[in-house]
Amino acid sequence: MEQSIGIGLLGAGTVGSALIARLVGESEAIAAKTGLTFDVRKIGVNRLERERDFAITEGLLTDDPFEVVNDPTVDLVVEVMGGKEPAGDLILAALQAGKPVISANKELIASRGPELIAAAERAGVPFLFEAAVGGGIPIIRPLSETLAGERLDRVLGIVNGTTNYILTEMASEGSTYEAALEQATALGYAETDPTADISGADAAAKAAILASLAFGTWVGVDDVYVEGIEAITSVDMTFAAEFGFVIKLIAVCERSESGVSARVHPAMIPLDHPLASIRGATNAVYLEGPTIESLLFSGPGAGGGPTATAVLGDVIDAARETLAGAQVAPRIRFSPTELVPFTDVATRWYVRLQVDDQPGVLAQIASGFGDAGVSIRSVWQEGVDDEAALIVVTHSAAESAQRSALASLRAIDEVIEVASVIRVLEHES
Numbered sequence: 001m002e003q004s005i006g007i008g009l010l011g012a013g014t015v016g017s018a019l020i021a022r023l024v025g026e027s028e029a030i031a032a033k034t035g036l037t038f039d040v041r042k043i044g045v046n047r048l049e050r051e052r053d054f055a056i057t058e059g060l061l062t063d064d065p066f067e068v069v070n071d072p073t074v075d076l077v078v079e080v081m082g083g084k085e086p087a088g089d090l091i092l093a094a095l096q097a098g099k100p101v102i103s104a105n106k107e108l109i110a111s112r113g114p115e116l117i118a119a120a121e122r123a124g125v126p127f128l129f130e131a132a133v134g135g136g137i138p139i140i141r142p143l144s145e146t147l148a149g150e151r152l153d154r155v156l157g158i159v160n161g162t163t164n165y166i167l168t169e170m171a172s173e174g175s176t177y178e179a180a181l182e183q184a185t186a187l188g189y190a191e192t193d194p195t196a197d198i199s200g201a202d203a204a205a206k207a208a209i210l211a212s213l214a215f216g217t218w219v220g221v222d223d224v225y226v227e228g229i230e231a232i233t234s235v236d237m238t239f240a241a242e243f244g245f246v247i248k249l250i251a252v253c254e255r256s257e258s259g260v261s262a263r264v265h266p267a268m269i270p271l272d273h274p275l276a277s278i279r280g281a282t283n284a285v286y287l288e289g290p291t292i293e294s295l296l297f298s299g300p301g302a303g304g305g306p307t308a309t310a311v312l313g314d315v316i317d318a319a320r321e322t323l324a325g326a327q328v329a330p331r332i333r334f335s336p337t338e339l340v341p342f343t344d345v346a347t348r349w350y351v352r353l354q355v356d357d358q359p360g361v362l363a364q365i366a367s368g369f370g371d372a373g374v375s376i377r378s379v380w381q382e383g384v385d386d387e388a389a390l391i392v393v394t395h396s397a398a399e400s401a402q403r404s405a406l407a408s409l410r411a412i413d414e415v416i417e418v419a420s421v422i423r424v425l426e427h428e429s
């Protein structure tokens with residue numbers, strides 16, 4: 001028997017309007033497959049006067065989003081407005097009123113996740129957020145349900161399409177960072193203000209969510225070390241290719257005996273790693289665990305259509321659970337685990353230096369690393385006139401040791417410039 005569920009939408013922008021198009025245009029197919037019909041009963045927006053690409057009936061739109069949450073005909077709330085506030089208070093109000101909530105809001109979840117999940121648990125209703133990481137890629141449900149029994153060791157992610165597009169253009173077309181960013185903006189992959197993408201902040205919110213779900217302990221966005229792609233040059237792209245790597249902005253979430261850590265930074269990825277082939281705006285998440293060994297999820301990480309698919313899946317799931325009438329058990333529980341400070345996290349480094357081509361420079365550089373307890377894996381040098389480009393790739397060492405080595409290198413008179421430092425991803429092939 002078909003049952004109609006009243007939907008309240010907070011936001012009707014890129015994702016919200018794509019969701020409305022699906023709920024309206026594909027209602028028969030959805031009903032045939034799920035036995036459910038949905039009816040969008042109230043939509044909260046910022047600008048009532050804005051032109052919309054869906055039919056607006058009397059009273060459908062409001063610029064008071066609490067009207068959506070409080071509407072008695074709204075059974076289920078979908079938050080696709082973004083930002084921390086008022087989205088956070090609206091979600092809490094909906095949950096407190098016993099309404100299931102679906103959200104795509106990584107920024108909010110990465111900062112107030114436990115509070116929202118606890119509110120849903122108290123209310124006994126679902127709070128689902130499949131679209132918050134990886135857009136159309138199903139990854140939240142696999143992490144929190146399908147793989148709940150796997151003790152995952154590491155989660156790697158290319159979780160920002162804008163930066164992956166820029167770095168792919170730089171690697172494959174030899175574009176400068178500036179030209180690639182301009183191209184990304186022209187094609188609509190980058191926002192007018194791309195700061196959240198290129199600084200790594202967007203990926204950091206997603207890394208926080210991935211780490212929290214993978215390891216069952218809360219990792220907030222402020223616990224994630226983050227570096228963006230602004231300093232990546234075409235010179236390093238060329239060297240990376242020569243040495244068998246490609247540079248990607250990567251989220252790395254790890255569990256070790258000392259605890260868990262999460263970070264986002266550009267990294268040299270070996271060309272034989274599955275993430276090396278993730279090109280353009282595509283996103284991917286790569287999981288490593290003792291019995292699954294490795295799993296790769298990849299696909300469209302953003303865009304109205306793919307993101308609406310993820311939201312719609314959650315809407316159908318929440319509606320089924322609610323109609324079943326049972327008190328919904330929480331899908332995620334967090335228990336405290338030690339967070340490893342980034343200074344203790346061990347990584348391999350690629351360091352490119354510009355030096356005076358004098359006898360003894362290499363020895364001084366080698367002792368700079370050695371004195372800090374960092375061992376060198378390979379060195380490459382090319383001289384031009386009386387200067388030389390020197391590239392050192394280290395073995396894995398704690399961030400604090402690597403930084404201490406870097407400080408000693410900077411103090412060497414013959415070191416003209418430390419031109420770049422890029423971490424190298426560990427990969428057993």
Ligand SMILES: NC(=O)c1ccc[n+]([C@@H]2O[C@H](COP(=O)([O-])OP(=O)(O)OC[C@H]3O[C@@H](n4cnc5c(N)ncnc54)[C@H](OP(=O)(O)O)[C@@H]3O)[C@@H](O)[C@H]2O)c1
Pocket residue numbers: 010011012013014015016044045046047048050063065079080081082083085086104105106107131132135301302303304307
């Ligand atoms: N776009 C993607 O590809 C994508 C992918 C994954 C996740 N997400 C997440 O999905 C959410 C929505 O993204 P989007 O791209 O659809 O955003 P968007 O296009 O900017 O749309 C935001 C919508 O929310 C409304 N809104 C914003 N602030 C409001 C307020 N204070 N009160 C009432 N309405 C308000 C806006 O109203 P007006 O229409 O009147 O301006 C607009 O309809 C974000 O959390 C984002 O991170 C997006």
